[in-house]
Amino acid sequence: MSKTGTFVIVGAGLAGARAAQTLREEGFDGGVVMIGDEPERPYERPPLSKGLLTGGAEPDSVFVHDAGWYAEHDVDLRTAARAVAVDRVDGEVRLADGQHIRYDKLLLATGATPRDLAAPGVNLDGVLRLRTLADSRRIAAALVDGAHIVIVGAGWIGLEVAAAARQRGATVDVVETATLPLLRVLGDEIGRVFANLHRDHGVTFHFDAEVREIRGSGRVSSVLLADGTELPADAVMVAVGARPNTELATAAGLAVENGILVHSSLRTAEPDIYAAGDVANAYHPVLRRRLRVEHWANARHGGATAARAMLGQAVSNDELPYFYTDQYDLGMEYVGHAPPGKFDRVVVRGDVAKREFIAFWTHGGRVLAGMNVNTWDVVPSIRRLVAAAEPVDLDRLADPDVPLDELQPPSAPAPGSQVV
Numbered sequence: 001m002s003k004t005g006t007f008v009i010v011g012a013g014l015a016g017a018r019a020a021q022t023l024r025e026e027g028f029d030g031g032v033v034m035i036g037d038e039p040e041r042p043y044e045r046p047p048l049s050k051g052l053l054t055g056g057a058e059p060d061s062v063f064v065h066d067a068g069w070y071a072e073h074d075v076d077l078r079t080a081a082r083a084v085a086v087d088r089v090d091g092e093v094r095l096a097d098g099q100h101i102r103y104d105k106l107l108l109a110t111g112a113t114p115r116d117l118a119a120p121g122v123n124l125d126g127v128l129r130l131r132t133l134a135d136s137r138r139i140a141a142a143l144v145d146g147a148h149i150v151i152v153g154a155g156w157i158g159l160e161v162a163a164a165a166r167q168r169g170a171t172v173d174v175v176e177t178a179t180l181p182l183l184r185v186l187g188d189e190i191g192r193v194f195a196n197l198h199r200d201h202g203v204t205f206h207f208d209a210e211v212r213e214i215r216g217s218g219r220v221s222s223v224l225l226a227d228g229t230e231l232p233a234d235a236v237m238v239a240v241g242a243r244p245n246t247e248l249a250t251a252a253g254l255a256v257e258n259g260i261l262v263h264s265s266l267r268t269a270e271p272d273i274y275a276a277g278d279v280a281n282a283y284h285p286v287l288r289r290r291l292r293v294e295h296w297a298n299a300r301h302g303g304a305t306a307a308r309a310m311l312g313q314a315v316s317n318d319e320l321p322y323f324y325t326d327q328y329d330l331g332m333e334y335v336g337h338a339p340p341g342k343f344d345r346v347v348v349r350g351d352v353a354k355r356e357f358i359a360f361w362t363h364g365g366r367v368l369a370g371m372n373v374n375t376w377d378v379v380p381s382i383r384r385l386v387a388a389a390e391p392v393d394l395d396r397l398a399d400p401d402v403p404l405d406e407l408q409p410p411s412a413p414a415p416g417s418q419v420v
Contacts, residue, residue, distance in 0.1 A: 012036020121214030336369030
């Protein structure tokens with residue numbers, strides 16, 4: 001294992017911070033340089049659309065490490081610094097201020113950027129996106145009692161912000177091009193669960209709708225839909241997905257296709273360059289396909305895996321995708337991956353009306369993913385069902401009296417038996 005040299009991490013988010021931590025835990029005593037374009041030290045993103053908006057999380061709870069951790073572990077953290085080029089020949093990263101930083105190993109953990117609307121008015125004051133801690137603070141300031149908030153996009157971020165806004169007393173309209181929230185990901189039945197949840201809390205949905213224009217004089221005042229409906233708006237939240245930040249990789253000549261292409265070890269085709277987190281499109285050895293995941297657990301585990309691979313260890317990023325959400329009184333965890341159009345049946349055990357159930361997305365009898373809603377301590381069992389990749393009896397899968405562990409082969413692998 002290499003213990004000397006300089007390892008450079010471009011991207012000071014969770015993946016980058018976990019990589020730096022793992023390098024030190026594994027005994028690497030060479031130089032570690034972390035470059036981040038935000039002024040803050042590395043932080044975790046889930047609270048940005050959850051606890052920080054509702055007031056349930058303390059502001060300092062989002063940071064990955066205490067302020068003094070980086071100096072104490074000899075990590076050269078450079079905040080408010082932007083990498084503009086990677087020189088693969090000379091092994092250097094060039095910064096916007098003209099500095100050149102030499103690397104022996106390089107990790108690209110550059111994350112993703114929110115997509116925008118192709119509509120007039122998107123640059124008006126009061127049109128918000130959520131990616132950074134500063135973004136979350138701006139959104140929190142807008143979610144005041146009596147405010148009219150229009151959210152464009154009924155994905156996870158949009159729904160979480162909607163829940164926070166209603167809990168803070170704002171009036172909320174959600175505009176969505178599909179006929180239900182999360183339709184492509186969850187399907188009709190489970191999509192309706194989330195639609196009804198938000199309707200029960202006073203959210204107004206506008207489905208099968210598009211934004212024609214965001215109106216205002218300097219600051220947003222309304223949103224005009226394609227059907228002529230005009231929604232009053234004190235603020236507009238745009239939540240229509242994200243794109244991976246691959247500019248550095250593309251300019252450096254690395255292979256890019258919906259993210260930076262990497263092996264299961266998170267190494268690119270360039271032996272000394274790795275990628276992790278939202279920007280990495282990695283081969284997943286359990287799912288046997290390439291996958292780019294924009295979730296907290298992927299960044300957490302991927303950063304650690306990349307660090308060990310940079311040290312020459314034989315590792316594989318085989319954790320199954322995992323994420324969670326909290327909206328009003330609904331808590332949910334999701335494990336696995338069910339691509340839109342790739343599941344042929346959704347099997348539900350439990351009580352959907354009470355929002356206490358587990359849903360399984362299946363194809364040919366195999367469990368692709370599972371979601372437990374207000375039902376706890378089942379993630380390890382769901383993970384084993386997904387990892388087994390073998391057909392199960394779907395009638396028994398739907399029966400809450402049949403223990404989940406009875407449905408899987410005794411030899412089923414259990415990668416990531418718990419999320420840490």
